Amino acid sequence: MSKPLHFNAFVMNTGSHIQHGQWRHADARQADFNDVEVWIDLVTTLEAAKFDAVFFADVVGLYGAAGSAYDVNAREGLQLPSNDPSVLLSALAVHTEHLGLAFTSSILQEHPFTFARRVSTLDHISKGRIAWNIVTSSSENAARNFGFDRLAEHDERYAWAEEYVDVTYKLWEGSWDEGALVRDRETGVFANSSKIHKIDHRGARYAVEGPHLSSPSPQRTPVLFQAGASGAGKAFAAANAEAVFIAAPTPEIAAEGIAQTRALAVAAGREPGDILFFQGLSFIVGRTEEEARAREADIDSYASVDGYLAHMNFGTRPDGSPYPPETPLASIATNERQGMLDWLRRSVTDREPTVADLGQIVAQRARVVGTPESIADELEKWQAAGVDGINVNNWRLPGSYEEFAELVMPVLRERGLAQTEYQPGTLRAKLFGDSRLNDRHPAARYRGAFG
Numbered sequence: 001m002s003k004p005l006h007f008n009a010f011v012m013n014t015g016s017h018i019q020h021g022q023w024r025h026a027d028a029r030q031a032d033f034n035d036v037e038v039w040i041d042l043v044t045t046l047e048a049a050k051f052d053a054v055f056f057a058d059v060v061g062l063y064g065a066a067g068s069a070y071d072v073n074a075r076e077g078l079q080l081p082s083n084d085p086s087v088l089l090s091a092l093a094v095h096t097e098h099l100g101l102a103f104t105s106s107i108l109q110e111h112p113f114t115f116a117r118r119v120s121t122l123d124h125i126s127k128g129r130i131a132w133n134i135v136t137s138s139s140e141n142a143a144r145n146f147g148f149d150r151l152a153e154h155d156e157r158y159a160w161a162e163e164y165v166d167v168t169y170k171l172w173e174g175s176w177d178e179g180a181l182v183r184d185r186e187t188g189v190f191a192n193s194s195k196i197h198k199i200d201h202r203g204a205r206y207a208v209e210g211p212h213l214s215s216p217s218p219q220r221t222p223v224l225f226q227a228g229a230s231g232a233g234k235a236f237a238a239a240n241a242e243a244v245f246i247a248a249p250t251p252e253i254a255a256e257g258i259a260q261t262r263a264l265a266v267a268a269g270r271e272p273g274d275i276l277f278f279q280g281l282s283f284i285v286g287r288t289e290e291e292a293r294a295r296e297a298d299i300d301s302y303a304s305v306d307g308y309l310a311h312m313n314f315g316t317r318p319d320g321s322p323y324p325p326e327t328p329l330a331s332i333a334t335n336e337r338q339g340m341l342d343w344l345r346r347s348v349t350d351r352e353p354t355v356a357d358l359g360q361i362v363a364q365r366a367r368v369v370g371t372p373e374s375i376a377d378e379l380e381k382w383q384a385a386g387v388d389g390i391n392v393n394n395w396r397l398p399g400s401y402e403e404f405a406e407l408v409m410p411v412l413r414e415r416g417l418a419q420t421e422y423q424p425g426t427l428r429a430k431l432f433g434d435s436r437l438n439d440r441h442p443a444a445r446y447r448g449a450f451g
C-alpha cells in the first residue's frame with residue numbers, strides 16, 4: 001500500500017480562475033460565484049470526499065502591463081469580478097468541521113498588523129483550520145491599487161515578504177505567552193498583562209508596537225503555504241513555508257525543484273519533511289479511455305485561448321507591446337512569475353518553444369486524462385518524484401470535484417493513495433501531527449522573546 005497523498009481543491013472566488021472559457025458551460029456554477037450557496041455545496045462535497053483543504057487563490061489587481069486595456073479580462077471573467085476569499089472562509093468555516101481552509105493574501109494588500117488579527121480571528125472561528133498562501137503579487141495594477149508607482153523588483157518583493165512575515169510571527173508566536181488568557185470569574189481577571197507583550201518591531205517598511213489584539217488561536221501561526229519557484233522564491237519557501245505549490249510540467253522537473261528547495265531548507269536548519277509539496281494538476285475522468293477523450297473534446301470546445309493568453313501574459317513586454325511570435329520563451333525576461341515562465345518553457349522538450357506556442361502550451365499543461373486507474377498510475381509517478389499532495393484544479397464547479405470524488409477517490413483509497421478518515425485536530429495537526437509550528441521554524445524564535 002502507498003502512503004496517502006494530500007488533496008486540495010484549487011479554486012478562486014471568481015468566475016474564471018485558470019481554465020478560461022469553461023464558465024459558459026450549462027453545468028458550470030462558477031458563473032454564480034457571488035452566491036455563497038455555491039461554495040457551501042462545494043465544501044460539503046469536498047469534506048465528504050475527505051479532501052484535506054479547499055485552497056483559494058487571489059489577486060488584488062488586473063493581469064496585464066501597467067495601464068493596459070482590460071477588455072479581455074472583463075469579457076472572459078478572467079479573475080474579474082472577484083471577491084475576497086478570507087471573508088468567504090468565515091462562512092465556510094461554520095459549514096465544515098475538518099476541511100482545511102487556505103487563502104491567498106499578498107504582502108501588498110494589507111498592513112501585517114491587521115492581517116495577523118484577521119487570520120487569528122479566522123483560526124478561532126474555524127477551530128484551527130486556516131492556512132495562508134503568502135504571495136508577493138506580480139501585477140502592476142495591484143501595485144497601483146496600493147499607492148505605488150510600479151511593482152517592486154522581483155527579488156525586492158521577497159525581501160519585503162521576509163519583513164512582513166517577521167511582523168506576523170512576532171504577533172502570533174511571541175506577543176501572548178501561554179496562559180495569558182485567564183477569564184477567572186472569581187478574581188475578575190480576564191487576561192494577565194504580564195504575559196502579554198508589545199513586540200516593538202522596527203524595520204525597513206513597518207513599525208509595529210503591539211501587543212497582538214487577538215489571544216492565541218488554536219494554531220497561533222496559520223499553516224504557511226507559498227508558491228514561489230524562482231531562486232528568491234525557493235529561498236523564501238525553504239525558510240518559511242510548510243507547504244509549497246508547484247506546477248511542474250513533469251515529475252522529473254518536479255523532483256529537481258523539490259530537491260533544491262529541500263536542500264535549502266536543510267541549510268536553513270529545517271528538515272526535508274518540514275515542507276510538503278503540492279503539484280497542481282487538472283483531471284478529465286472517464287469510466288473508459290474513450291469516455292475520457294470525449295470529455296476532453298467537450299472541455300476543449302469551451303476553452304478560450306484569449307483568456308489563457310491574457311492570464312499568462314508573457315507574450316507582451318512590460319510596456320504592453322507584443323513580442324514577435326518567433327521570440328523564444330528562453331529569451332523573455334519578466335518581473336512577474338519567473339518560476340511559471342520556466343515551467344511553461346520546459347513543458348516543450350523537443351525544441352525551444354516560442355511566443356507563438358504559448359496559447360497551446362498554457363491550455364494543455366498539467367492535465368491528466370484517463371480512467372480512474374490510469375489517473376492513479378499517474379499520481380503514483382508524481383508521488384515517486386517526491387510530491388506529497390495534489391492541488392486539484394477544476395474545469396467546472398462543482399462538477400470537476402464531484403467526478404473526482406465519485407470516480408477517482410475510491411480507486412485512490414484502494415491503493416492507499418488517499419486518506420479514508422480525517423485525523424483529529426487542527427489543520428497543522430492533521431498534516432504534521434502537531435498544532436503548533438515546530439521549533440526549527442524561524443517563527444519559533446519569538447516564543448518567550450518579548451517577556
Ligand SMILES: Cc1cc2nc3c(=O)[nH]c(=O)nc-3n(C[C@H](O)[C@H](O)[C@H](O)COP(=O)(O)O)c2cc1C
Nearest residue numbers: 057058104135137227228229230233245337338339
Ligand atoms: C500553483 C500556483 C498558485 C499560485 N497562486 C497565486 C495566487 O493565488 N495569487 C498570486 O498573486 N500569485 C499566485 N501564484 C504566484 C506565486 O505566488 C509567485 O508570486 C509567483 O510564482 C512568482 O514567484 P516566482 O517568480 O518566485 O516563481 C501562484 C503560483 C503557483 C505556481
